[in-house]
Amino acid sequence: MDGTTYLSDYRPYPFTLDRVALTFRLAPKATRVMAKLHLSPREAGAALHLDGEQLKLISIAIDGQALKPADYLLSDTGLTVHPAALPEGEFTLETEVEIAPEDNTALEGLYMSNGMYCTQNEAEGFRKITFYPDRPDVMARFHVRIEGDKPVLLSNGNPVGQGEGWAEWDDPWPKPCYLFALVAGDLVATHGTFTTMSGRKVDLNVWVRPGDEDRTDYALGAIQRSMKWDEEAFGREYDLDLFNLVAVGDFNMGAMENKGLNIFNSKLVLASPETATDFDYERIEGVIGHEYFHNWTGDRITCRDWFQLCLKEGLTVFRDQSFTSDMRLGPVKRIEDVIALRTRQFREDAGPLAHPPRPDHYREINNFYTTTVYEKGAEVVRMLKTLLGDAGFRAAMDLYFARHDGQACTIEDWIKVFEDASGRDLSQFKRWYTDAGTPHLKVSERFDGGTYTLSFRQSTRPTPGQDTKPPRLIPIAVGLLGPNGDELVPTQVLEMTEAEQSFRFEGLGAKPVPSILRGFSAPVVLERETSAEERAFLLAHDSDAFNRWEAGSALARDTLIAMTEGRDAGSDYLDAIGMLIGDESLDPAFRALLLRLPFEDEIAQTIATRGGVADPDAIHAARETLARDLAARHEAALSATYEACAVAGPYAPDAEPAGRRALRLVCLKLLALVDAGARAEALYTAADNMTESLGALSVLIGLGKAEGKLAAFRAKWQDNPLVIDKWFTTQIALCPPEEAAERAATLAADPLFNWKNPNRFRALMGGLSANHAGFHRKDGAGYRFYADWLIRLDPLNPQTAARLSTAFETWARYDAGRKEKIRAELSRIAGQPGLSRDLSEMTARLLG
Ligand code: ARG
Ligand code: ZN
Numbered sequence: 001m002d003g004t005t006y007l008s009d010y011r012p013y014p015f016t017l018d019r020v021a022l023t024f025r026l027a028p029k030a031t032r033v034m035a036k037l038h039l040s041p042r043e044a045g046a047a048l049h050l051d052g053e054q055l056k057l058i059s060i061a062i063d064g065q066a067l068k069p070a071d072y073l074l075s076d077t078g079l080t081v082h083p084a085a086l087p088e089g090e091f092t093l094e095t096e097v098e099i100a101p102e103d104n105t106a107l108e109g110l111y112m113s114n115g116m117y118c119t120q121n122e123a124e125g126f127r128k129i130t131f132y133p134d135r136p137d138v139m140a141r142f143h144v145r146i147e148g149d150k151p152v153l154l155s156n157g158n159p160v161g162q163g164e165g166w167a168e169w170d171d172p173w174p175k176p177c178y179l180f181a182l183v184a185g186d187l188v189a190t191h192g193t194f195t196t197m198s199g200r201k202v203d204l205n206v207w208v209r210p211g212d213e214d215r216t217d218y219a220l221g222a223i224q225r226s227m228k229w230d231e232e233a234f235g236r237e238y239d240l241d242l243f244n245l246v247a248v249g250d251f252n253m254g255a256m257e258n259k260g261l262n263i264f265n266s267k268l269v270l271a272s273p274e275t276a277t278d279f280d281y282e283r284i285e286g287v288i289g290h291e292y293f294h295n296w297t298g299d300r301i302t303c304r305d306w307f308q309l310c311l312k313e314g315l316t317v318f319r320d321q322s323f324t325s326d327m328r329l330g331p332v333k334r335i336e337d338v339i340a341l342r343t344r345q346f347r348e349d350a351g352p353l354a355h356p357p358r359p360d361h362y363r364e365i366n367n368f369y370t371t372t373v374y375e376k377g378a379e380v381v382r383m384l385k386t387l388l389g390d391a392g393f394r395a396a397m398d399l400y401f402a403r404h405d406g407q408a409c410t411i412e413d414w415i416k417v418f419e420d421a422s423g424r425d426l427s428q429f430k431r432w433y434t435d436a437g438t439p440h441l442k443v444s445e446r447f448d449g450g451t452y453t454l455s456f457r458q459s460t461r462p463t464p465g466q467d468t469k470p471p472r473l474i475p476i477a478v479g480l481l482g483p484n485g486d487e488l489v490p491t492q493v494l495e496m497t498e499a500e501q502s503f504r505f506e507g508l509g510a511k512p513v514p515s516i517l518r519g520f521s522a523p524v525v526l527e528r529e530t531s532a533e534e535r536a537f538l539l540a541h542d543s544d545a546f547n548r549w550e551a552g553s554a555l556a557r558d559t560l561i562a563m564t565e566g567r568d569a570g571s572d573y574l575d576a577i578g579m580l581i582g583d584e585s586l587d588p589a590f591r592a593l594l595l596r597l598p599f600e601d602e603i604a605q606t607i608a609t610r611g612g613v614a615d616p617d618a619i620h621a622a623r624e625t626l627a628r629d630l631a632a633r634h635e636a637a638l639s640a641t642y643e644a645c646a647v648a649g650p651y652a653p654d655a656e657p658a659g660r661r662a663l664r665l666v667c668l669k670l671l672a673l674v675d676a677g678a679r680a681e682a683l684y685t686a687a688d689n690m691t692e693s694l695g696a697l698s699v700l701i702g703l704g705k706a707e708g709k710l711a712a713f714r715a716k717w718q719d720n721p722l723v724i725d726k727w728f729t730t731q732i733a734l735c736p737p738e739e740a741a742e743r744a745a746t747l748a749a750d751p752l753f754n755w756k757n758p759n760r761f762r763a764l765m766g767g768l769s770a771n772h773a774g775f776h777r778k779d780g781a782g783y784r785f786y787a788d789w790l791i792r793l794d795p796l797n798p799q800t801a802a803r804l805s806t807a808f809e810t811w812a813r814y815d816a817g818r819k820e821k822i823r824a825e826l827s828r829i830a831g832q833p834g835l836s837r838d839l840s841e842m843t844a845r846l847l848g
Contacts, residue, residue, distance in 0.1 A: 024182060041089070053078075072085065145166065158240060282658070441474065519547075587659055
């Protein structure tokens with residue numbers, strides 16, 4: 001067998017496990033874990049299989065009797081007790097194992113970060129801690145005793161006892177082992193409280209390393225806002241008396257929703273005006289919300305198996321997006337989310353890694369924590385809300401919580417809730433969960449005798465393993481505008497169910513201008529021949545903020561593509577955008593988005609989707625030229641806006657001043673093309689916050705005028721890892737592309753390049769792949785450097801190596817030479833002896 005797991009092979013666990021008692025005797029090289037599991041058989045004669053990897057078995061006993069070697073079988077992946085060695089009814093299994101957290105470089109299971117013990121068990125890390133049925137549908141109550149010479153000893157639930165060198169914890173809520181957590185270290189807490197809607201007082205702690213406690217206030221406030229919001233928006237109350245959050249410097253992902261003990265990558269906790277940007281603040285609030293919201297959508301209701309991952313992740317991303325939308329500017333947040341979806345998820349859907357939000361097979365589940373599961377999963381939930389309306393959606397969510405609390409569920413359970421709550425048949429809608437690929441929607445229109453007809457044709461290209469795609473239910477939000485820009489027909493949701501379908505609007509005096517897919521009501525690619533005049537018209541008049549922005553960005557994109565093809569691009573974009581730069585009636589944050597040219601990667605994606613070959617150098621040149629033209633043409637408006645948007649007073653991370661800074665920095669970047677960076681120099685010197693210093697520095701990097709400042713920046717911040725990560729990323733992502741590979745090599749040789757730290761590794765490699773023309777340099781130097789480092793990281797940390805290999809997923813977009821070079825690097829990686837399961841699955845899929 002090739003080690004593939006299939007959804008269709010799911011079988012319930014043949015035992016119930018209601019209680020677990022764990023004792024940890026901590027030591028870096030030899031931690032002892034004693035586990036006592038209370039089990040009872042659900043079917044007669046079943047063998048007892050427990051997962052376990054890299055565990056040294058010290059002892060094993062059932063009901064106090066040591067097992068004989070013939071009673072069980074030990075393998076690389078677990079332990080199986082023969083049915084004959086099991087009692088008839090319920091019994092207690094006791095094991096003792098030894099593990100070495102200090103040698104755990106994969107950062108999965110129990111590991112050490114800067115002298116602190118911590119855990120990451122989702123998806124399958126718990127099997128590296130003790131022998132256990134490591135699957136989410138086995139839910140048990142945990143009692144935990146920790147012994148160790150650390151001042152702070154934490155686990156899930158409530159503290160039930162502590163003394164010198166030990167602590168005991170009890171979690172009253174049954175949970176799967178992936179939600180188990182342990183933290184032991186020299187930590188300090190910032191403390192706060194929250195009073196829930198039923199009047200219970202909850203203690204809140206943000207735990208960090210000594211010295212970091214002056215950067216925790218924002219995180220604490222974000223926990224409080226999240227708790228309040230979930231009560232108001234979803235009626236969900238917190239269910240323990242204590243909520244702990246810990247920041248960890250070495251972490252593979254963003255954060256983890258362990259019950260009552262969330263563990264976070266420190267970059268998503270620590271913030272001060274001098275060290276964190278507006279973007280960091282927004283993400284911190286969003287991810288704290290995300291992990292907190294998991295308490296209901298993930299912990300109280302969890303997943304039956306890992307194929308159902310989007311049940312908790314898609315829903316919880318949808319919830320955190322809604323939270324941010326309410327805390328900040330809703331329309332701006334929606335545009336940012338759509339940009340992220342298109343640049344990451346559409347890109348995944350268009351390449352060799354395409355998979356449905358609910359996949360049906362995998363080799364390594366860690367490879368499926370993807371933008372498709374998360375962000376597309378969230379879009380699918382959003383469509384359900386669009387179809388049912390606000391009240392219908394809330395009623396369905398209430399039913400979901402009432403019906404499934406305490407259970408491990410499937411996408412089928414979820415769909416059934418929405419069917420029962422709405423009385424609708426959602427079987428066609430379910431294809432969004434099971435089918436991969438982004439539907440393309442072709443639109444045509446007709447107007448005669450007062451009747452306006454919109455016709456749509458949907459189609460989805462084949463994806464790996466799925467050749468034909470039946471039509472899906474697509475909610476298309478449409479409004480119609482009159483010739484003077486008035487809204488003739490307000491937004492209505494057309495429900496497309498056929499491959500081809502027309503919708504009529506009667507009684508119109510003149511041919512309207514349609515505003516299609518308002519709010520991006522479905523994750524599809526809209527294909528419509530639209531004139532530049534019509535786009536400019538929508539940009540000026542559409543009442544839907546998303547489509548207004550979309551009209552402007554489509555103009556910019558088409559202009560850029562025409563330029564890469566050497567066609568006359570015209571000046572429609574420059575003409576249309578000019579009036580909006582200084583338009584005070586528009587939010588600064590919205591104007592900032594309008595003025596930001598599409599990313600090079602996104603242009604490459606669009607060219608490839610239209611059947612062309614993407615040329616990274618031509619795309620880069622076109623974007624530079626358009627930026628220069630924009631700056632030259634609108635220098636006065638940009639300069640006036642730059643001055644008008646200065647934020648007075650002390651820094652605050654709120655949406656309003658952040659929006660002004662965003663607009664200011666976009667103007668700054670354009671103005672640098674006409675003032676040779678004079679304003680950026682001045683702002684860099686004057687700035688009292690990281691948003692503006694890094695913004696100004698970025699501009700100077702792009703101009704090749706930052707070397708001295710980069711050196712000073714490094715010296716100033718060398719003891720702050722999160723700021724040094726920015727130092728790595730920014731210079732490699734924004735430097736002139738022809739320098740990127742050499743600069744990457746220089747940075748990799750810097751003593752601060754601590755490559756075993758995932759944040760630092762990602763800072764450099766992610767920065768390089770973000771430099772589109774630099775990474776895709778014709779001679780393959782970018783590819784080679786990147787592949788060398790994946791090969792080096794894989795034996796230590798396969799999960800992060802595998803995740804970063806997705807930089808190569810776009811090989812099919814480019815010319816034969818680049819294609820060949822990327823594929824050669826992928827083959828070289830694939831050929832490494834002892835390659836991890838994670839990375840070998842990825843290279844196999846990438847090569848197709
Ligand atoms: N459940 C976490 C979150 O999204 C992600 C954990 C992923 N961990 C992993 N090793 N794949 O909030
Ligand atoms: Zn999550």
